[in-house]
Amino acid sequence: MSQTAIESIEKRFTALHDSTSEEVWNDGDKLFELAEEIEKNDIYLARRVLQRVRTLQPKRPKLTQHLKRLSDEIEKSSKQAQTSSSSEYQPATENKKISLKSIVELAKNNKLWNKPWLIALIFPFLLFAFYQLVWAAPRYESRAQLIVQQPDGMSTMDPSMALLSGLGVGSNSGADSEIAKAYIHSEDMLNYLEKHSNLKAHYQQGGDLFSKLSNDASKEDLLQFYIEHTTVEIDDASGVLKVLVQAYTPEFANTLTQTVIDRAEWYINSIGHQLAAAQLKFIRSEHAKVELRLRNAQKQLLAFQQKHNLLDPEAEGLALQQITYGLEGQIATKSAELKGLLSTMTNKAPQVVMLEAEIDALKTQLELERAFVSTARFVAN
Missing domain, CATH: 1.10.287 (Helix Hairpins)
Structure with a gap:
């Protein structure tokens, strides 16, 4: 098949895309039904539509058989055309x-x-x-694809910092593709192309009377003309951004497409850098707050130690705990002696009264030591 025939099929395919809704264009079943209707009048375009269905539904049953049948019919018709008499050929x-x-x-x-x-x-x-x-003047279309992806922040950052900065949450690549699409059709992109590609002069000098840009076109007219000649498609399944740029010469179409892709890539990367800088600033501010709280806690600890003469809260707490254990042992011993005396003496006997007083004093001291132990544990913690 000649290059001219292929370009003609692609033009018809693009026109079909423009006249078909996105719902049908991205639905393999509906697109298959559309191909069956087109096959009655244009078998070449029907095969091109089925190729689109194969992209959307690679595992669709009997799709390969339909494509092979159409290819065989096209090949058969081409052979019949070649065997016909050359005298019957006309441009x-x-x-x-x-x-x-x-x-x-x-x-x-x-x-x-x-x-x-x-x-x-x-x-x-x-x-x-x-x-x-x-x-009508010819127009040439150049195509390019751009994939927008974000790096995984969890692989380069501590998990606790990732939670603080919000990096642990999965990003929406579809939103990034929409941002890139909006920027390609933005006035900022147009200004960049005018500065580096002389876009306005090409639109005004190329084409014919009806297809070129008028010489007195305003900024808004130029932007609308640029949008009409630049198509951006987003594949929802793969996230691939397809850019189709039309121009009046193949060289300018290729150069313009590369310039648009490079600028869009720069814009997406700049957004990522700004986001990373903002996240780093937030992490640093949180780290400074934690350090400030730590220093304040240390000052309060030192003040408490000086106030209560606690040089080492853990060691002093351990010593106080040993004292409480000793007091508890003495109380147990004295209580046993008291029971022995009460078995032979009355409650008002001098030895009984003295022993009870010692036990009460030991219990009072035990309560004081327990209070110190609790305070020492709190300071250590």
Whole structure:
């Protein structure tokens, strides 16, 4: 198949895309039904649509068989065309001119010129055909793909810091693709292209009377013209950003596409750098707050130690705990002696009264030592 035929198929495919809703275009089942309807009139375009279905649904049953059947029919028709007599061949332009001439002669023979409504119908068609065949300037389209991804912040940052900065949450790559699409169609991108690619001059000097940009076009007109000639598509499944740029020369179309991709990549990276800088600033501020709280706690600890003469809270707490254990042992011993005396003496005996007083004193001291132990443990913690 010649390059011209392939370009013609791609043009029809692009026109079909523009006239089809996104819901149908991204639905493999609906697109398959559309291909079956197109096959009746345009088998080449039907095969191109099925290739799109294979991209959306690689595992669709019997899809390969349909593509092979269409390819066999196209190959068969091509062989029949090659075996036909060369005298019967005529250029496409001449065939179209003959067709237009036949329409005019048919109209004359059937006296169609006497009917004004037919004239109003045929005349615009003839003008449009003349414009497309003779006058219309060619346009060239360059395509490029851009993948927008974010690095995993958890792999380069401590988990606790990641929670503080919000990096642990999964990012939405679809939103990043939408941001890139909006920037490509923005006025900032247009200003950059005017500065580095002389875009306005190309739009005004190229094309024909109807397709080029007017010389007195405003900034808004230039932006609208640029948007109409720059298509951005987002694949929801893979997140791939496809950029299609039209220009009046293939070299300028390729250069313009590369410039748009480079600038969009710079913009997305700059947003990532700004976000990283903001997150780092937040982490540093949180770290400074933690350090300040730690210093204040240390000052309070030193003040408490000086106030209560605690040089080593843990060691002194351990010593106080040993004292409480000793007091508890003495209380147990004295209580046993008291029980022995009460078995032979009365409650008012001098030895009994003295022993009870010692036990009460030991219990009072035990409560004081326990209070010191609790204070020492609190300071150590």
